[in-house]
Amino acid sequence: MSLKQQASTGAEVDERMAALVTNANAIRAIASAVEGTLGPKGLDTMLVDKFGEVVITNDGVTILTMMEANHPAARMLINIAKAQQEEIGDGTTTATVMAGAMVGAGVEQVARGVPVARVIEGIRAGVKRGLEVMLQRARPVTDLDDPLIYQVALVAGRGHDDIAALVVQAARMIGREKLLDRAFRFSDTVMAEEGADNQVFMGVIVNKEPMNRQMPRELTDVSVLVIDDALEPEEIEEEALATEAGFARYMELQNQFRNNVQKIIDLQVGLVLVDRGVHDVAEEMLTDAGIMVIQRVANKELRRVAEHTGARMIKRTGLKKDLEQIKQCLGRCRRVFHDEKLEQVWIQDGNGKPMATVLVGAATAEVVGERERIAKDAASAIQAAVKGGVVPGGGALELAVAREVEKVRASMRGMTAYGVDCVVEALKRPLAQIAANAGFNPLEKIGDVMAAQVETGNDALAVDCDTGQVADMYELGVVDPVLVKTYAFKAAGEIAEAILRIDTIIKKREDREVNPKQVTDL
Template sequence: MSGIPHEGEERFSTLVNNAAAVRAICSAVEGTLGPKGLDTMLVGAQGEVIITNDGVTILEKMDVTHPAARLMIQVARSQQRQIGDGTTTATVLAGALVQEGVAQVVRGVPVAKVVSGMLQGVELAVSSLRARSRAIESLGDAALQRIAITAGREQADIARLIVSAAEAVGGSKLREDGYRFADSVLAHEEASSEVWPGILLNQKPMNLHLAELERRDARILVLHDALEPEAVSDESLVTEAGFQRHMQLREQFRSSLGLLLELGVGLIASDRGVDPEAEQLCSDAGILVLPRLSRRDLQLLSEHTGARPVRRTALRKSAPELAAALGYAGYAAYDERLGRVRVSGGRGEQHVSVIVGAATREAAHERSRIAKDAASAVQAAVRGGYLPGGGAAEMAVAHDLERLRETMKGMEGFGVAAVAGALRKPLAQIVVNAGYNPLEKVEELKAAQIALETDGLGIDCDTGQVINVLEAGIVDPVDVKIHALQAAGEVAAAVLRIHTVIKMKQSFEDV
């Protein structure tokens, strides 16, 4: 009768199967965690290769079919979308929560109790992390430098660029809702690394023969429309009245362009096409034209220069009315090497661009990912403060949860214990990647933190000794840790609740 599955095994088969899929996903990224983490090589069907230790890149590019495994990828996406850094930590935490939760369920604790306790544990852990937060005193704070270096994978040149750019853009801008510091990063294989005090527009000028000219003190026109005369219908055009109307609109358009020249317009940006005659007229007048600029670039240009986007009908307005819609830039010129237009000295919002140089296109992509992680971590630290890094803060919070667990009477306590166990996973994985025994080092650090009543102790990955991680400059942003834990808790709860997996039938719309 050995071929008949055990009742308990059959009962939890879906849960165990999902947990195995989650474990497989975690194993793909956990080896990249910490200062001794290594890279992963991703190979495509056509032989294309990506070498990275960026968690979200690995998960996004993996060939994943298992539905539970796909839920894990949602953790990384959420972390990347909301914070921009900490995707590997979020994935490792989610996997650990699933593993700890499954262990409790298999031993007989009801899933509902485990999930309820787990969610309580995550909430309590978040409160504990916030209470331990240290504030960034200024953009020159040494902790901010260390955060940039850690998130920048010890590449000091990238860290310096990011911190310099942060100082240039200012703390108020970094704290602004909706502003993503990481979006200002550009890596290019032909560029020299620099912080540009302005914006970079990803478009070649239509009149390239003017591209080498620098515009100083230029007015900027932003069009949410085509740069062309108002159209007359084909039916009207065949009539004399329609043709006369067409010629009249053309003449009005020429007059409008002349008015733009009088107002000192040096650059026109449009989200649509440009009429050939308009292109020639602008070229003759020395006006740089950027057609079909992306919506994001148009927004950046408007914000930085103070321009108010208009439709082409606004070109018929009087000079004072039209002047009120124009922006201003102290400098505008096309950079042929970057293939972008540089704009700076705007009278609108302050913006910076971080240009990261690289030797090859592949290296540029990887350095871009690294720089974006560093920028996201710096912005998160400015907004929410920082904590001891290297898994030290999580270890201290795990001890808080264990003490709370001892006072709980309901079965939800098993879920809280699962969170405490999962919080030790980041440190355990970091020391594994450094070549040490995780059980030994976890217990050693736990005892040291309890003895000195501090969360500032961690493990030195070079020596294996307990050290003061704050003095060593090993720190992480609070918001990165908190969002990682919250996202991990949500997905772990979803995985644990799955009792049955059923394949949906194909609908007629899908055929």
């Protein structure tokens, strides 16, 4: 090969490494933004926008989604974190930290001359084995009275006893069967309000007020009608109103609408919830009848009310049916209460499916959002624990899995083993970061814990962040849902593989709209 060819080949390699290093640096920068929050001694992050508005949080996904990140690789990692939050509801910081470590180790191997394909092959093998081991280590949780449930909530709730107790109480009210329902998100039952008292009750909250002050403030033993539509007359085109037949049709629709509203009154409905607007005629008639009406209710809240009260949502055309048919669509609840201070309506003790609401109080507006995030994390963690069981936290599980993954290395041929090393490095990262955030030497603590786990055969050993001593995480009550761990680990492997596969970055051309006149001229 000539010197010119060698120089050309070298330039190609440098260009590809430049793309890889650039992407890796972006991933590491994102990971470094959240790693300081990991563990019981993790600190908060302050996010400030251009208007000076401040958000102070310890929540990984909140930091990631609110921070300014323009690099495409960084956005890839943020999207993975969002997916984890959507699917599991917790563990985004762990996923991000492990992804940063795995990508960093992968780039180092490629820089040493290991082909990217071999690194990716090793990462896949290591992640596959790691997931198997994690699932094998899971301890099932079959009873909501199991003390581990409270510990899961306490750890995910960042040590807030009051929030952990609220969420556990709500979980017991809802029941195991509901928590196992794939369509049910326990975290959706959580809300925080400034000035509210911490409480859990069987029912749902609608974040709206009745249409006017003449409507009742409180009702008992209530029939509930849920209209997934507007409570207004059917519309007729303006052009049609200009004709005699059109005007006659308009008057017919108005009379029909009044008759439909009268049906609601005749059925002695106490509460009407409407997806969209309510016509003035309907408001006046229903107010005179002592019926509470709430309009423009969020669809999610509408569905929850229907599910809890046993109501069947209907369209406005459904009111054309006879009284007996409409009656079959009504739900029922023991109490409806309008809280003027919080500007909410509480619907309690419905005849449908059990639905508990966790109301978390906050002293000031500044901490409302953070307390709600903490409670939602705790709720998500409990649901994940019920579904898949628990494992020791504090980085203990990851370190035990790292030892098992290292055994896979011996069976690997060629350079694929170097990819397995990347997975091992990522698995060590959570404990290292937790120890560093607690003020200890991470290398020393990893060595101490690994030696203790091997010597005792106890995979639940990690570092007590208060004393720095090796301790059993189960005994300390430091436990995490296995689904949080597996999803975070899998996500880290996916993002590492995706980043390592990119060797060229090309700017896309901008798609410009073509002027039809220019096309004609052509």
